[in-house]
Amino acid sequence: MTDVAARASELRGILEDANRRYYVDASPTLSDEAYDRLLAELQSIEEAHPELATEDSPTRRVGGEPIEGFETVEHAVPMLSIDNTYDREELTAWYGRVLKRVGGDGEGLFGAGGVAVRAEAKVDGVAISLRYEGGRLVRAVTRGDGRRGDDVTANVRTIRAVPMVLDAGEDILPDVLEVRGEIFMDQAEFDRINHEKEARGEAMLVNPRNATAGTLKQLDARAVAERRLRFLAHGVGVVEPNRFESYSVFCGALRGWGLPVNDALGDVTDSVEELWGMIERFERERIGLGFATDGVVVRVDRFDLQERLGVRSKSPRWVIAFKFAAERKETVLRDVVWQVGKTGRITPRAEMDPVFVGGTTVTFATLHNADQVERLGVEIGDRVVVQKAGEIIPQVMGLAEGKRETKRRKIEAPSACPSCGEPTVREEGEVDLRCVNPACPAQLMERLIWFVGRDQMDIDGLGEKAVIQLVEAGLVKTFGDLYRLNDRRAELLDLDRMGEKKVEGMLVGIEASKERGLARVLAGLGIRHVGGRAAAILAGHFGDVKSLSAADVETIADVDEIGPITAASVHDFASSDAGRGILGDLASCGVDLTQEQVAVPAGDGPFVGKRVVITGTFEAMDRKAIKQRVEAMGGRVSGSVSGNTDLLLAGERAGSKLAKAESLGVEVWDEARLMSVLDGEGE
Numbered sequence: 001m002t003d004v005a006a007r008a009s010e011l012r013g014i015l016e017d018a019n020r021r022y023y024v025d026a027s028p029t030l031s032d033e034a035y036d037r038l039l040a041e042l043q044s045i046e047e048a049h050p051e052l053a054t055e056d057s058p059t060r061r062v063g064g065e066p067i068e069g070f071e072t073v074e075h076a077v078p079m080l081s082i083d084n085t086y087d088r089e090e091l092t093a094w095y096g097r098v099l100k101r102v103g104g105d106g107e108g109l110f111g112a113g114g115v116a117v118r119a120e121a122k123v124d125g126v127a128i129s130l131r132y133e134g135g136r137l138v139r140a141v142t143r144g145d146g147r148r149g150d151d152v153t154a155n156v157r158t159i160r161a162v163p164m165v166l167d168a169g170e171d172i173l174p175d176v177l178e179v180r181g182e183i184f185m186d187q188a189e190f191d192r193i194n195h196e197k198e199a200r201g202e203a204m205l206v207n208p209r210n211a212t213a214g215t216l217k218q219l220d221a222r223a224v225a226e227r228r229l230r231f232l233a234h235g236v237g238v239v240e241p242n243r244f245e246s247y248s249v250f251c252g253a254l255r256g257w258g259l260p261v262n263d264a265l266g267d268v269t270d271s272v273e274e275l276w277g278m279i280e281r282f283e284r285e286r287i288g289l290g291f292a293t294d295g296v297v298v299r300v301d302r303f304d305l306q307e308r309l310g311v312r313s314k315s316p317r318w319v320i321a322f323k324f325a326a327e328r329k330e331t332v333l334r335d336v337v338w339q340v341g342k343t344g345r346i347t348p349r350a351e352m353d354p355v356f357v358g359g360t361t362v363t364f365a366t367l368h369n370a371d372q373v374e375r376l377g378v379e380i381g382d383r384v385v386v387q388k389a390g391e392i393i394p395q396v397m398g399l400a401e402g403k404r405e406t407k408r409r410k411i412e413a414p415s416a417c418p419s420c421g422e423p424t425v426r427e428e429g430e431v432d433l434r435c436v437n438p439a440c441p442a443q444l445m446e447r448l449i450w451f452v453g454r455d456q457m458d459i460d461g462l463g464e465k466a467v468i469q470l471v472e473a474g475l476v477k478t479f480g481d482l483y484r485l486n487d488r489r490a491e492l493l494d495l496d497r498m499g500e501k502k503v504e505g506m507l508v509g510i511e512a513s514k515e516r517g518l519a520r521v522l523a524g525l526g527i528r529h530v531g532g533r534a535a536a537i538l539a540g541h542f543g544d545v546k547s548l549s550a551a552d553v554e555t556i557a558d559v560d561e562i563g564p565i566t567a568a569s570v571h572d573f574a575s576s577d578a579g580r581g582i583l584g585d586l587a588s589c590g591v592d593l594t595q596e597q598v599a600v601p602a603g604d605g606p607f608v609g610k611r612v613v614i615t616g617t618f619e620a621m622d623r624k625a626i627k628q629r630v631e632a633m634g635g636r637v638s639g640s641v642s643g644n645t646d647l648l649l650a651g652e653r654a655g656s657k658l659a660k661a662e663s664l665g666v667e668v669w670d671e672a673r674l675m676s677v678l679d680g681e682g683e
């Protein structure tokens with residue numbers, strides 16, 4: 001084999017492996033930039049040596065493989081990939097090629113010769129094709145391998161931003177509309193889920209894109225509904241009949257029909273300089289969007305010109321993605337500390353020489369688990385590369401290039417808990433190490449901090465710092481000890497930074513928390529798999545701790561919406577000596593362990609968990625009445641439109657809020673749409 005042939009085959013091996021890790025395992029080991037560089041290298045080899053090109057080369061394939069458990073569906077028009085570049089000159093060269101091919105008759109925006117292009121945010125999520133027939137959503141299919149994807153309609157129906165029925169308004173709906181777009185998870189939702197996962201002692205989501213892909217693969221649509229995925233349209237599949245001359249005109253129609261359009265950026269220009277200005281501005285401003293973007297998609301706006309430019313095997317010639325290289329820096333890995341969480345999960349945290357990357361100084365980064373440590377292949381003392389995933393979470397990417405330090409120390413997963421010294425365990429099928437000692441001090445600290453938190457016992461005057469102080473001083477070893485602090489005023493006053501007033505405030509706060517009720521107590525105890533919602537359901541169902549403790553696993557699992565794993569975990573807790581001890585102690589301290597009725601956060605419905613803004617005048621009811629209805633259905637109503645708003649209900653004369661919502665790509669409903677939903681139609 002020649003050197004070139006050997007290199008081509010090596011590259012194919014690396015890229016295939018990277019594809020599997022990226023699309024199937026959802027745990028990439030290469031950065032996108034490194035992947036794209038290797039792919040470009042293979043591409044240029046294959047172009048120079050066509051005899052080396054293979055049918056199934058990664059240069060010809062799009063995306064991943066079909067997922068088991070879903071029906072495979074052929075796309076009416078293939079969903080291709082988009083060529084990308086990280087290089088300014090390449091983008092300019094692309095525009096030059098476009099001009100050369102179709103520039104003569106592209107009238108441009110501002111005179112003859114230019115070709116108008118539209119620039120949009122490249123949203124980092126999962127591509128989807130939505131098919132509407134006669135205005136009704138009939139199918140939602142993932143990109144799959146570009147030709148055939150997975151039918152995930154049931155899952156996509158739970159996504160609020162995807163209308164079930166399009167709104168014709170004064171317009172005419174196409175008989176068939178296949179619109180392409182991105183399903184993604186915004187940062188707030190990603191954080192919310194990870195917060196819950198942390199609370200339940202479950203493995204955390206790695207990044208929003210993987211989380212979205214994982215969510216869409218769920219076989220149970222209810223699990224999808226619990227995660228608030230978002231959608232933005234960004235492309236055309238089929239429009240019959242098609243009366244649109246350009247993509248931007250088409251976007252205007254989509255918006256009118258109730259489909260959210262990707263308006264982040266969303267400008268049209270026929271000047272490369274202006275395009276560059278937009279891209280630079282966007283690179284600075286994109287952090288404020290609240291969701292991950294990894295570049296800008298630039299496309300020729302006019303459909304006839306797109307058609308004349310045509311497609312290559314894997315990507316169209318009329319579109320290109322300019323990607324932002326994630327900023328990376330090198331630093332030294334000084335140590336790895338294994339931290340014990342409140343459910344006993346032990347996770348490795350990297351401590352590094354401080355380094356300024358992606359806008360902040362980074363010193364720590366989670367390494368997730370022992371498997372990840374092994375994959376990275378780094379040791380203490382090594383120079384490592386650090387990057388911010390989605391520009392937010394710092395991540396250790398691997399070894400820096402060049403010679404390795406000779407003085408290195410292996411990163412060893414601890415066989416004993418770093419806090420209590422009890423042996424660690426790794427359950428089968430789990431990636432995490434755990435300490436299962438219920439009396440472990442590190443767990444205790446974390447559990448107490450959780451217990452006093454706002455969504456649990458909500459103890460005023462007792463924050464994280466104070467809890468640490470109390471535990472370190474030996475004043476608190478159990479939940480019940482908090483309620484006995486009243487008798488230890490003198491010792492409290494001896495503590496650093498603890499004045500009379502502070503102690504008084506704390507004790508009042510603790511006293512008040514006795515009345516929170518069983519749901520809050522259960523949520524606060526840090527029982528594995530029991531978050532706020534499960535706690536509320538259980539407390540509401542059983543009414544008091546006695547009936548809950550008396551129930552067997554089957555009875556608990558029979559409660560609506562409580563799964564077998566949660567049931568087993570609750571039962572284990574309530575029937576264990578440790579669990580009984582904790583509950584008995586709290587009861588004897590006067591903590592209310594009964595529950596009259598709880599408002600269980602609803603799991604489904606058009607407004608659940610949505611941040612809604614109401615504006616303008618409505619014929620059928622006034623704004624106050626609408627607000628009450630929306631809140632009763634689980635929505636949160638606020639006064640002004642921001643990047644966090646999910647939905648704007650716009651009546652007549654809606655004005656500036658409507659304009660703002662549209663510029664932010666927030667979903668907008670008019671009165672007719674709202675009424676059909678409130679009447680139980682439509683959605």
Ligand SMILES: NC(=O)c1ccc[n+]([C@@H]2O[C@H](COP(=O)([O-])OP(=O)(O)OC[C@H]3O[C@@H](n4cnc5c(N)ncnc54)[C@H](O)[C@@H]3O)[C@@H](O)[C@H]2O)c1
Nearest residue numbers: 018022028030031032035081082120121122123127234297
């Ligand atoms: N790190 C790794 O190991 C690894 C492995 C495989 C792939 N990858 C990354 O994935 C890329 C290949 O994936 P790809 O083919 O899906 O390309 P891509 O994700 O980079 O770009 C194409 C996709 O962008 C999406 N998109 C978002 N906003 C859009 C907009 N406004 N307009 C049009 N489309 C928009 C579409 O869903 C489209 O399918 C590679 O270039 C690489 O960066 C990385």
Ligand SMILES: [Zn+2]
Nearest residue numbers: 417420435440
């Ligand atoms: Zn321990």
